[in-house]
Amino acid sequence: MTDSESPETDGGVADETAVRLPTRGRDGSALQQVGTVTRLEYALSIRNRWAFALTGLFASLAVLVVALGGQGGVVRSDAVVVSLVELSALLLPLVALVYGYDAIVGNDEAGWLGVLFALPVPRSRVVVGTYVGRLAVFAGAVVAGFGIGGLWLASTGRLTAAYLGLVGAAVLGGGAFLALSLLVSTLAAEKTHALGGTLLLWVWLALVHDLVSVGLIAADVVGPDWLPVFVLANPVTVFRVLALQAVPTVTGGMADVLVGSGLTTPVLVGALVVWIVSPVWLSSRLVARRSV
Amino acid sequence: MNAIQTTDLTKRYGDVVALDGVSLSVEAGTTFGLLGTNGAGKSTLFRMLVGHLTPDSGNVTVGGRDVTDAGHELREAVGYVPEDAGFPPALTGREVLDYQARIRGVPRAERADRVAAALGTVGLDDAADRRVGGYSNGMNRRLALASALLARPTLLLLDEPTAGLDPLGVAEFHRILERLREEADLTVVITTHVLAEVEALCDDVAVLHQGNLRFSGAVDDLREMGESGDLEPAFRSLIADAEGREPRATPEVQR
Numbered sequence: 001m002t003d004s005e006s007p008e009t010d011g012g013v014a015d016e017t018a019v020r021l022p023t024r025g026r027d028g029s030a031l032q033q034v035g036t037v038t039r040l041e042y043a044l045s046i047r048n049r050w051a052f053a054l055t056g057l058f059a060s061l062a063v064l065v066v067a068l069g070g071q072g073g074v075v076r077s078d079a080v081v082v083s084l085v086e087l088s089a090l091l092l093p094l095v096a097l098v099y100g101y102d103a104i105v106g107n108d109e110a111g112w113l114g115v116l117f118a119l120p121v122p123r124s125r126v127v128v129g130t131y132v133g134r135l136a137v138f139a140g141a142v143v144a145g146f147g148i149g150g151l152w153l154a155s156t157g158r159l160t161a162a163y164l165g166l167v168g169a170a171v172l173g174g175g176a177f178l179a180l181s182l183l184v185s186t187l188a189a190e191k192t193h194a195l196g197g198t199l200l201l202w203v204w205l206a207l208v209h210d211l212v213s214v215g216l217i218a219a220d221v222v223g224p225d226w227l228p229v230f231v232l233a234n235p236v237t238v239f240r241v242l243a244l245q246a247v248p249t250v251t252g253g254m255a256d257v258l259v260g261s262g263l264t265t266p267v268l269v270g271a272l273v274v275w276i277v278s279p280v281w282l283s284s285r286l287v288a289r290r291s292v
Numbered sequence: 293m294n295a296i297q298t299t300d301l302t303k304r305y306g307d308v309v310a311l312d313g314v315s316l317s318v319e320a321g322t323t324f325g326l327l328g329t330n331g332a333g334k335s336t337l338f339r340m341l342v343g344h345l346t347p348d349s350g351n352v353t354v355g356g357r358d359v360t361d362a363g364h365e366l367r368e369a370v371g372y373v374p375e376d377a378g379f380p381p382a383l384t385g386r387e388v389l390d391y392q393a394r395i396r397g398v399p400r401a402e403r404a405d406r407v408a409a410a411l412g413t414v415g416l417d418d419a420a421d422r423r424v425g426g427y428s429n430g431m432n433r434r435l436a437l438a439s440a441l442l443a444r445p446t447l448l449l450l451d452e453p454t455a456g457l458d459p460l461g462v463a464e465f466h467r468i469l470e471r472l473r474e475e476a477d478l479t480v481v482i483t484t485h486v487l488a489e490v491e492a493l494c495d496d497v498a499v500l501h502q503g504n505l506r507f508s509g510a511v512d513d514l515r516e517m518g519e520s521g522d523l524e525p526a527f528r529s530l531i532a533d534a535e536g537r538e539p540r541a542t543p544e545v546q547r
Binding site: 029032033036037040044047048110111112114115116117118119120121122291292 | 342344345364365367368372374376377378379380382383391392394395396397436439
């Protein structure tokens with residue numbers, strides 16, 4: 001039944017005796033439906049103050065690092081970027097995973113997913129819209145938060161391309177971590193399972209993976225030609241390498257090893273895009289199996 | 293004319309048979325109750341009616357269309373209130389409905405009127421601009437009903453619509469449903485384990501027990517099966533027959 005055919009009643013109920021379904025579904029525009037879900041998700045994050053909390057966190061981090069990098073009177077731009085990258089490699093995935101873990105399972109437990117899935121919108125559009133809405137909030141918080149640190153650097157004339165590159169890498173990396181949390185949220189039956197899953201994922205991605213990778217190479221279990229594979233296999237490592245590429249001198253240690261993987265900027269950016277698209281695509285497929 | 297027809301519907305969860313060859317029909321323009329104790333298979337059957345679950349065997353038709361082939365059209369034309377419907381607490385009632393109207397593709401020019409009409413029907417006009425987080429359980433249930441009405445449905449599917457409501461909330465919900473029935477020839481299907489709800493609202497009823505259909509017919513016919521002409525003894529007798537024992541009180545079902 002189309003809108004024009006629907007008879008008006010006070011209660012908004014059609015006055016037909018028989019139950020009639022439209023002969024062909026009025027499949028709403030994918031872009032319009034995804035956009036509607038995206039706008040709601042964005043608005044909810046503003047009202048729930050997630051957007052302000054994330055912006056405040058990233059701004060505090062950037063300001064703290066710039067302030068410490070300026071001790072002694074001169075702000076050392078490269079040191080600021082390297083320090084911010086190393087801290088972000090721990091914090092960005094943690095914050096993104098915690099922000100995104102309840103995207104699907106949380107709405108399910110709250111009873112909202114059941115309402116949404118009863119609407120004439122494919123489930124995949126709900127998933128994609130939810131992701132894009134949260135990505136917009138996260139990316140905005142990264143740009144605004146790190147932007148404040150950038151403004152401070154610019155005020156001393158020491159804003160570098162490396163710092164701007166870091167902001168771009170953080171947006172892409174955050175998108176990848178958020179996509180992974182969406183996948184965990186889609187797979188989890190309960191919120192607590194999703195939280196546990198995302199924290200385990202963080203431990204692997206941020207703490208264990210690089211140690212294992214470099215350890216395997218150092219112990220000659222695999223050759224050094226495996227280093228690029230290990231880098232691409234972890235979005236946190238891809239983010240670190242991408243963000244550090246524009247810094248002329250890195251401080252040594254693990255970061256030096258990883259930057260020496262020889263991967264180019266387009267390859268690294270492409271890898272993060274794959275890390276964004278794959279989990280979102282998988283989530284949009286797997287959500288069809290979710291029981292609500 | 294049948295609004296809903298299920299044929300030999302079977303669903304298993306591992307070794308548990310949730311529905312075992314259930315065939316029933318719901319006549320258009322009636323209020324139909326799906327009655328049963330907890331675990332009887334009511335919710336499983338209901339989730340199949342809205343296409344959220346696929347049967348292992350058998351089929352479901354709504355409005356003459358197989359549910360598995362017409363899921364999208366079904367969601368366009370049928371109003372469905374899930375048992376545990378919830379809404380983002382930061383949104384107002386009006387925003388919740390406006391959002392759903394946008395998803396449904398309701399044209400901008402008529403969106404506000406359609407939302408206002410649905411809110412008015414369930415008596416939430418005064419609370420429309422309050423955040424849902426501050427709503428009572430009863431108001432939440434009425435908002436869920438308003439969500440279903442946005443579809444301008446000819447079929448309303450209500451899963452335990454008064455679960456958890458106080459007596460005043462239940463009475464208010466019943467009044468709204470009766471008014472809806474008076475305004476339009478609506479087919480309503482309700483799952484419930486409250487006998488009084490069946491008595492108050494339903495023309496026909498199906499009794500499910502452990503996945504099997506024990507009775508399907510007019511409420512009056514079920515009532516006449518009991519010794520005193522009440523629903524409760526008739527219901528108890530059906531359950532006892534199914535379990536091969538003497539009738540006794542069934543605490544899961546409320547009078």
